[in-house]
Amino acid sequence: MQRRSLPLSALRAFEAAARLGSFKAAAEELAVTPTAVSHQIRALEAQTGLMLFERQVRKVALTEAGAQLYPVLRDGFDAFEATLSRLSQQRTRAQVGISATNAFTVKWLVPRMADFRLRHPDIDLQLQASDDVVDLRSTAIDIAIRYGRGPYTGLSVEPLFTDQFAPVANPRLGVLSPEDLARVPLIRFDWRRAQPENPTWERWFAAAGRRRPPQAAQLRFSDEGHAIQAAVAGHGIALVSLPLVAEELAAGHLVQPFGPMIEGHTYHLAMHADRSPSAAVVAVAAWLRAHAARPGNEAAGK
Numbered sequence: 142m143q144r145r146s147l148p149l150s151a152l153r154a155f156e157a158a159a160r161l162g163s164f165k166a167a168a169e170e171l172a173v174t175p176t177a178v179s180h181q182i183r184a185l186e187a188q189t190g191l192m193l194f195e196r197q198v199r200k201v202a203l204t205e206a207g208a209q210l211y212p213v214l215r216d217g218f219d220a221f222e223a224t225l226s227r228l229s230q231q232r233t234r235a236q237v238g239i240s241a242t243n244a245f246t247v248k249w250l251v252p253r254m255a256d257f258r259l260r261h262p263d264i265d266l267q268l269q270a271s272d273d274v275v276d277l278r279s280t281a282i283d284i285a286i287r288y289g290r291g292p293y294t295g296l297s298v299e300p301l302f303t304d305q306f307a308p309v310a311n312p313r314l315g316v317l318s319p320e321d322l323a324r325v326p327l328i329r330f331d332w333r334r335a336q337p338e339n340p341t342w343e344r345w346f347a348a349a350g351r352r353r354p355p356q357a358a359q360l361r362f363s364d365e366g367h368a369i370q371a372a373v374a375g376h377g378i379a380l381v382s383l384p385l386v387a388e389e390l391a392a393g394h395l396v397q398p399f400g401p402m403i404e405g406h407t408y409h410l411a412m413h414a415d416r417s418p419s420a421a422v423v424a425v426a427a428w429l430r431a432h433a434a435r436p437g438n439e440a441a442g443k
Contacts (some may be wrong), residue, residue: 151185154178155193156214159207162200196438235421238267239244240277241286245408246270248385251431260428262419272333272364279414284429285424296411301433304405305383306340309395311375316398323354326377329361330368340405342380347402407432 157167160179168175187191195209203211242252246268257266270273275282277296286301289294311314314325332339343364348351360377362368372379373394382405386415389395410429412418 148185148188148284150180151181151188152214153218154181155207156211156218156278158182158194158201159203159211160215162202164201167217224265233421234265235263236265236267237284237419237421237425238269238280238282239271239284239286239425240271240275242272242288243270243289244369244382244385247287247366248369248388252388254434256423257425257428261421261424264424266319272390274303276410281410283412284425285411286429287411289406289409289410291409293409295412295414297414298409299409301410302384305339305402306345306380306405307383307397307400307402308378308380309347309372309383309386309390309397310378311373312393312396313375314378316378316396319349319351319399319400323357324360326360327353328368328371328379329359330381331361331363332396338378338406340403345380345401345403348399348403 145416154167154173154252157170158164161167161170162183164178165175168178171178182193190367191206192204193210194201195204204279239250247270250268254266257264257415258311267281268283269280274287275285277283277285286295287296288304289300291298308316308322310325315321316325329342330339358377360371362371364380365385367378369381371377372381372386373389383397385388386395388397390397410426412422412426
């Protein structure tokens with residue numbers, strides 16, 4: 142028998158009658174008449190050429206063929222029910238997609254996920270970490286965290302906070318003053334766009350009114366997150382975003398031994414300009430604003 146010719150209504154009637162042991166009980170479950178159940182099962186027997194039930198006075202019993210068919214149908218219908226129930230539950234949960242840079246996602250969003258789940262247990266976040274600019278119009282992303290000056294054409298944009306950079310190091314290195322920069326490697330990372338306002342070591346030395354030690358070693362990374370991890374591991378002193386290392390500073394894994402701090406770019410919250418946000422998107426945006434407004438952007442739970 143080919144799949145396209147399977148008599149699904151008759152198979153359903155057979156499964157109910159076999160499970161309940163009665164055409165009448167099966168009819169009540171299926172909201173049809175016992176006669177309709179009997180006709181469907183007779184049609185199934187005629188189509189298969191098999192006797193599936195032994196008809197008795199007040200009940201029915203499975204034949205050998207019926208006993209082989211029943212568990213297959215029972216398990217199949219149980220699987221249908223379980224899968225449809227799971228999919229239905231998934232549809233009832235709101236989902237909000239957030240796009241942000243790799244470093245911001247790992248070092249700022251992820252440490253705050255416990256707080257988000259506590260405050261919004263009915264919303265599922267989908268985090269897309271990428272240093273490439275994501276087009277909100279062609280993706281399922283609802284909110285993008287943009288870093289820079291803009292402009293961000295076609296988006297509804299508002300500033301979250303302006304970044305602050307300062308030297309940080311593992312306390313084991315014993316870096317206490319700018320003079321110590323001559324004996325520890327300077328950790329740096331590459332900016333995707335070379336701009337004079339990028340918070341680089343060159344800018345920091347100019348702001349500090351100091352010359353970079355000519356003998357200072359350097360350790361270079363292509364990603365800010367890797368530079369942060371190198372500093373945590375004690376491989377040198379890094380000039381990185383203070384909001385992104387708030388968790389490490391609070392835990393004592395890093396220290397900010399001296400200034401000055403220099404200003405970085407601004408993080409912006411961007412959403413669709415031509416689409417009304419759902420209640421879940423509004424809630425996520427409000428949660429992001431609340432954490433961005435915390436003094437120093439300290440890690441959640443502090």
